[in-house]
Each structure stands twice: as C-alpha cells, then as structure tokens.
C-alpha cells in the first residue's frame with residue numbers, strides 16, 4: 001500500500017486532493033478505510049472518470065438534435081408476437097423453449113443491483129411484497145416460477161432439469177439479498193443453482209469534475225448501471241460457470257416486474273428458432289410519456305432508445321393507423337446466447353458508451369456535515385444492459401401482452417402508476433382471468449355470479465381476490481397431470497365473494513384433507529380476519545396453492561363456511577390425488 005504522502009501527491013496531480021481534506025481529523029480506522037478506497041480507485045483513473053463525466057454532462061441535455069431523422073420503427077420481420085398469428089407456430093416456439101430448458105441449456109439472470117430510490121425503500125426491491133394474500137415477495141414469486149418451469153419442462157421430457165438463477169447485485173444489495181435468500185431457505189431451490197455476483201461501483205462526480213465525498217471518510221459511489229453486467233460477468237467468471245453447466249441461452253430480466261415469466265419457453269423458443277443471438281420482449285406503449293425505452297432502429301441498426309433520451313415530440317409521433325409510431329416498449333427482458341455474451345465481455349464492453357444521470361447525491365459540506373441535497377448535485381455514469389443490441393448479428397423483438405407480462409413496481413403508492421397497488425391488482429386480475437378461463441366461477445356472498453370482465457383497466461379491483469401460486473400455474477396452464485403426491489394448498493381469504501375453483505383443479509378423483517397438526521409449519525401462523533381484512537401469517541416457501549376469496553367448493557358445493565363462522569378462517573392444505581380436490585370444514 002502506498003504512503004499517504006504518495007497518495008496525496010497522486011491525487012493532487014489528478015485534481016482530486018479535496019478528497020483528503022478531512023483526513024487529518026479522522027480516527028485511525030476510518031482514515032485507513034478512506035486511504036484504501038482512494039488507492040483502489042487509482043487517482044489517474046479517477047481523474048479520467050471525473051473528466052469524462054463532467055464533459056458528458058456539459059453537452060447539451062436531451063437527445064442528439066438529428067435523432068428523430070435517424071430513427072425508424074423496427075421492421076416487422078424482426079418482430080414476433082406471442083398473441084398474434086398462428087397458434088401452431090406459438091406451440092412450436094413453446095415446445096422448443098421447453099426442450100432447451102429440459103436439456104439444461106437455459107439460465108435466468110436477474111439484474112438486482114439497483115437501489116429502488118423511486119420506490120423509497122432502503123432494502124433490495126426483490127424483498128418487497130406488494131400485499132398479496134400470500135404475502136409473497138417479488139423474489140419468492142420469481143423463485144417459484146423457476147421451480148414451476150423446471151417442473152413443466154421436466155414432465156414433458158422425463159428429465160430432472162435445472163434453470164440456474166444468476167443474480168447480479170451491487171454493494172447496496174448483495175448483503176441483504178444473500179441474507180434474505182438464506183433466511184428463506186432459497187425458496188426451496190438448490191443453493192448451488194443460485195449464483196449471486198456483484199457489479200462494480202463508480203464514483204459520483206460534481207458538475208465541476210470532482211469526485212464527491214459522501215462522508216468525511218468515504219467517496220460517494222453508485223452502481224455502474226445495469227450494463228455493468230458485462231464487466232461483472234467477466235470479473236466473476238460467470239460465463240465460465242455457465243459453460244460448465246452447459247448453459248447456452250440466458251434470459252436477463254429486471255427485478256420489479258411482478259408478472260415476469262422467467263425462462264419463458266415461448267420467448268426462448270422463438271429466439272432459438274429464429275437463430276437470434278440477442279432478443280428483447282416488448283409491449284405496446286401505454287401512453288407517449290410512459291417511462292419505458294423504445295425498441296427501434298437508429299441508422300438502420302436495432303437499438304433501445306431510453307425514455308430519458310427520446311424527445312417528447314418523437315415519443316408522440318403517430319403511425320398512419322393512429323397508434324404510436326414508436327410503440328415497442330422495452331420491458332427489460334432480454335435473450336442472449338452465451339456466445340454473444342462472450343463476444344461482448346471479450347471485445348465490445350469497452351465500446352459501450354456510458355450514459356449520464358444527474359442525481360441528488362448525499363454528500364458533506366465544507367465543514368464535513370452531512371447534506372441531503374434538494375437539487376441534483378452530481379453525475380452518475382451508467383451503462384445500460386441493452387447497449388449491446390447494435391452489435392447483435394441477428395436481433396429479434398418479441399411482442400407480448402402487457403396485462404399478462406408487464407406491471408413494473410417503480411414508485412411508492414403516492415404515485416399514480418407502477419406502484420405496489422397497481423402491481424398487486426395486475427397479478428390478482430391475471431389470476432382471476434386464469435381461473436375464469438379454467439372454468440371457475442366467482443360468486444358473491446349471495447351466490448350470484450360476479451360480472452366477468454375479461455380485461456380490467458389497471459385501476460380496477462378484480463372481481464374477487466384470487467391468487468394462484470406459481471407452483472400451481474406458471475402462465476395460466478391447468479394441470480391435467482398433477483402427480484398423486486403433489487401437495488396442493490388452498491387458501492381461503494376473508495373477503496366478500498366466493499370462488500369456485502374445482503373446475504380449475506379438476507373433478508375426477510379424490511383428495512385427502514390434512515388435519516391442522518399435519519399442516520406444514522410455515523402455514524400455521526395465520527391469524528385473521530374480518531371480511532376485507534388481510535390476514536397476517538407466514539405463507540411459507542413450501543406452500544403451493546391457490547388463494548381465493550370467499551369459499552372454496554368442490555363438486556359445485558361450497559364446503560367452507562362463510563367468513564367468521566369457522567374456527568379456522570384461514571385455509572387448509574389438501575393432498576390432491578390426481579385431479580380432484582375435495583375439502584371439508586375443519587373441525
């Protein structure tokens with residue numbers, strides 16, 4: 001380690017000597033920590049970083065003035081659709097996706113290094129739960145979708161398959177994420193198949209090109225953007241790990257979309273059969289200013305233009321049919337071949353241009369007092385995960401239905417959109433649709449059939465609260481082949497309304513009701529509830545199931561008493577034998 005004098009001289013040459021201005025008053029430990037941080041940042045590299053940041057920030061804000069003239073929508077031949085077109089083709093894609101999963105060639109990679117500033121939580125977003133009956137967090141929903149898709153592929157091909165889960169974290173999210181997974185027993189995934197790795201951090205820079213001190217003894221650092229993925233893959237030899245496991249295709253996704261379909265066989269199959277090296281899922285933009293990137297072409301080359309970098313005029317342009325001209329909204333779900341990622345990490349990463357984000361960076365004033373700035377005071381440099389798209393040899397986009405696949409959790413409930421309530425509603429509305437499609441009927445407290453609206457606006461509560469565990473259904477599929485030993489959890493939820501779900505579950509065999517003592521412990525802690533009240537209690541990771549409002553019934557007969565009249569208002573677990581579920585009131 002260099003001496004302090006040496007470090008000071010190097011910082012002076014790099015015009016960053018201010019970082020040591022409180023050094024003399026620090027106790028030995030924080031002083032050593034600061035010196036170690038500055039040494040690791042390398043003053044010369046720090047100088048270059050600060051200069052680049054200040055220069056980039058000094059350029060006129062907004063998109064390049066000629067961007068509009070260089071933009072074009074993606075040509076139709078590059079775009080597939082999950083919903084339009086021939087169902088047979090869709091089945092082929094799905095089959096191909098399941099086949100690749102069954103061959104252990106598919107991995108999922110979660111980008112989870114962000115700080116969740118807009119949501120306003122201090123912990124990783126994946127640990128957030130939006131208030132579902134099951135109280136599952138985003139991480140748990142994702143883990144269970146992985147388990148389910150593995151199971152579905154395994155059943156089709158008679159194999160035991162694994163979809164490894166790579167999770168990119170940052171200094172902010174690694175510790176709490178790792179702890180959370182351990183505390184939850186990795187949601188019953190094999191810990192060897194959950195691989196966490198950390199992205200790099202970069203110093204935040206003031207507008208005059210100086211690194212910012214967050215405390216007297218610490219330079220303010222921020223993750224290097226989700227495009228930091230590529231150097232992180234290299235830093236932690238993740239591609240080598242993938243190679244060892246035989247992974248060829250990677251589904252990269254962002255943490256906050258409650259409807260995300262991990263390792264979606266249809267998307268994977270589409271990309272594989274099209275011979276793509278790189279792909280992106282898109283939804284139709286909801287409104288011109290929606291904060292989603294636009295998948296389009298710039299100078300004839302596919303690319304995402306981020307919402308922060310497109311002008312309002314361009315975002316509002318209309319196509320001849322009346323819809324938005326640039327309507328392919330990026331939902332941060334990407335497909336990459338491992339070969340393509342290898343080319344990126346070996347050759348292309350240095351060519352990716354960082355983007356400038358002007359942010360409020362907590363810092364110290366000239367006396368060393370902590371300051372929470374009210375106005376943006378610093379520059380963060382970030383790379384974006386989709387910046388590699390222009391290098392793809394064969395890029396494809398895949399359009400999916402928003403109501404089935406995209407409801408991001410970006411903001412606190414005080415915002416109108418993309419908040420915990422909209423996420424919760426999106427999931428519950430989807431599960432109502434699935435149940436209806438599977439033949440279930442929702443009845444109100446008087447036994448009258450509830451209005452069935454196939455598509456509800458995001459602001460509308462679904463007709464009944466009905467939550468279906470990902471372990472029961474991945475994408476609305478009804479299981480005709482439930483193995484005899486598979487436990488099936490049914491939750492009964494205290495809210496007006498009645499759900500008849502036997503059609504969903506099947507009608508043609510018998511079931512065993514487990515007594516309370518036999519319930520897995522994770523289920524037992526519930527205490528509730530008046531109608532409309534959300535119960536507490538821990539719905540454990542081992543619990544598959546359908547949570548429904550009102551009574552459940554089998555063979556068309558309600559078998560649970562109304563809310564409040566039962567000694568056990570919460571739920572029960574039944575062991576399904578084959579297809580039918582029968583349950584009786586708990587005595």
Ligand SMILES: CC(=O)N[C@H]1[C@@H](OP(=O)(O)OP(=O)(O)OC[C@H]2O[C@@H](n3ccc(=O)[nH]c3=O)[C@H](O)[C@@H]2O)O[C@H](CO)[C@@H](O)[C@@H]1O
Pocket residue numbers: 111112113114115168170199223224225226228253254255256291292293294304306307329330331332384385386408410
């Ligand atoms: C750059 C990028 O992808 N932008 C997309 C992102 O925007 P948006 O601005 O919403 O992106 P976020 O800041 O939420 O980050 C997306 C994901 O990247 C992760 N993350 C972020 C920063 C970081 O340093 N490390 C890291 O891992 C976050 O944890 C999150 O999982 O999602 C939108 C859809 O919801 C898309 O329309 C945007 O085009």
